[in-house]
Amino acid sequence: MKFRNSEKLYKKGLKHLVGAVNSPVRAFTSVGGNPLFIKKAKGSKITDVDGNTYVDFVLSYGPMILGHRHKKVQKAIKKALKKGYTFGASTKNEIKLAKIVCDAFPGMDKVRFVSSGTEAVLSAIRLARAFTGKDKIVKFSGCYHGHSDALLVAAGSGLATLSLPGSKGVPEGAVKNTLIANYNDLESVKAHFEKHDDIAGVIIEPIAGNMGVVLPHDNFLKELKEYLVSKGALLIADEVMTGFRSKFGGAQELLDIEADITCLGKVIGGGFPVGAYGARNEIMEMVSPLGGMYQAGTLSGNPIAMASGIATLTELRKQNPYEQFNETASILEVLLLEAAKKHNVDLVVNRFGSMINPFFTDSEVTNFEEAQKSDTKKFAVFFWEMIRNGIFLPPSQFEAWFLSSALSEKDIAKTANAIDKAMEAVSKM
Numbered sequence: 001m002k003f004r005n006s007e008k009l010y011k012k013g014l015k016h017l018v019g020a021v022n023s024p025v026r027a028f029t030s031v032g033g034n035p036l037f038i039k040k041a042k043g044s045k046i047t048d049v050d051g052n053t054y055v056d057f058v059l060s061y062g063p064m065i066l067g068h069r070h071k072k073v074q075k076a077i078k079k080a081l082k083k084g085y086t087f088g089a090s091t092k093n094e095i096k097l098a099k100i101v102c103d104a105f106p107g108m109d110k111v112r113f114v115s116s117g118t119e120a121v122l123s124a125i126r127l128a129r130a131f132t133g134k135d136k137i138v139k140f141s142g143c144y145h146g147h148s149d150a151l152l153v154a155a156g157s158g159l160a161t162l163s164l165p166g167s168k169g170v171p172e173g174a175v176k177n178t179l180i181a182n183y184n185d186l187e188s189v190k191a192h193f194e195k196h197d198d199i200a201g202v203i204i205e206p207i208a209g210n211m212g213v214v215l216p217h218d219n220f221l222k223e224l225k226e227y228l229v230s231k232g233a234l235l236i237a238d239e240v241m242t243g244f245r246s247k248f249g250g251a252q253e254l255l256d257i258e259a260d261i262t263c264l265g266k267v268i269g270g271g272f273p274v275g276a277y278g279a280r281n282e283i284m285e286m287v288s289p290l291g292g293m294y295q296a297g298t299l300s301g302n303p304i305a306m307a308s309g310i311a312t313l314t315e316l317r318k319q320n321p322y323e324q325f326n327e328t329a330s331i332l333e334v335l336l337l338e339a340a341k342k343h344n345v346d347l348v349v350n351r352f353g354s355m356i357n358p359f360f361t362d363s364e365v366t367n368f369e370e371a372q373k374s375d376t377k378k379f380a381v382f383f384w385e386m387i388r389n390g391i392f393l394p395p396s397q398f399e400a401w402f403l404s405s406a407l408s409e410k411d412i413a414k415t416a417n418a419i420d421k422a423m424e425a426v427s428k429m
């Protein structure tokens with residue numbers, strides 16, 4: 001495989017784009033080498049500017065659940081384009097997509113569309129504070145909720161202490177109301193409530209996908225919700241990644257829990273910029289113009305994005321590919337574990353529905369601390385061998401692989417062959 005054109009574009013991109021990318025993970029920093037530049041995609045495949053074609057398990061980090069350029073989505077977008085791009089006024093399709101989304105989440109009477117997952121989450125946090133009149137928020141170490149100041153935090157020394165800024169440019173004041181708990185550890189949440197009586201809510205990825213895939217223990221989410229009800233605090237489910245991906249109603253349907261506020265993104269835009277937050281009426285009626293919590297956006301509810309989202313969710317509901325996702329993920333898990341055993345590589349695989357990822361470690365991964373024990377150097381070797389064998393993975397040990405309903409048996413056979421070769425390369429390190 002040659003990457004000459006990607007290398008040329010990378011060098012050219014460095015002049016006016018920071019790191020030649022518009023989002024850090026695309027820079028391939030944690031796997032080394034230069035980032036690939038993509039020319040086009042169709043179905044389950046993606047093609048780079050050197051003409052190399054790959055089976056795509058990135059899917060733009062989730063949105064392309066039907067595969068790229070699904071014919072029904074493309075038709076809906078073309079139809080919307082003929083009417084205009086954006087009006088700064090309401091349109092029928094915003095109501096249509098709102099109904100599809102609210103019908104899929106029992107806890108959601110109303111929704112507000114925004115333009116990214118980050119915007120959805122920062123609005124949800126503001127809403128929780130407005131509704132409860134309290135300021136503090138608890139998040140879990142290893143969960144990522146977009147790049148708003150209050151959520152770019154690093155655990156301070158000892159979980160019961162206040163957080164430290166997790167990024168330059170985030171003032172201590174912006175994170176003084178953010179507390180960090182341990183995923184799957186309810187006691188670490190309770191410790192904060194024993195110290196603070198002004199906690200508005202707890203935000204969680206109900207199935208974590210940003211430390212790699214980490215699953216909630218059996219009753220963790222139910223016990224968390226019950227505890228929060230007893231403390232008058234809200235459960236905020238960040239389903240930007242899991243919404244409509246692990247089940248049509250997201251992780252909440254699968255885990256039979258109901259969040260007070262739900263954040264969505266990725267899949268609901270079908271590849272166009274859409275985020276959303278929603279809740280029951282008494283909470284959403286706090287949001288302007290009905291209530292005193294302000295939030296706005298020029299391109300919120302963008303007509304093209306709404307058309308793409310409606311077509312994507314309509315086709316997804318019709319396909320109902322979730323059993324197929326489970327089967328494919330189960331096959332991939334076996335392929336990874338068998339190749340690791342054959343080549344004597346320590347590997348753990350976590351999967352949930354259409355999200356899966358291998359950890360190069362010898363012990364279970366149930367939280368961020370355990371995930372960080374993974375050998376990222378081994379992952380880097382694995383990643384590039386998979387690239388050379390025609391498989392495009394997220395360029396980080398701490399990202400989930402995503403499945404699309406466009407994957408074919410031929411794609412899986414190609415992936416199986418690549419996994420064996422990549423695992424052999426790791427064993428020779």
Ligand code: KE4
Pocket residue numbers: 023024025026061116117118119121144145146147205209210238239240241265266275399
């Ligand atoms: P965006 O602002 O990137 O649309 O969404 C932020 C976000 C919020 N919540 C969860 C659970 C998320 O996974 C994300 C974004 N996910 C990353 C992938 N780990 C997007 C990829 C990127 O940052 O380039």
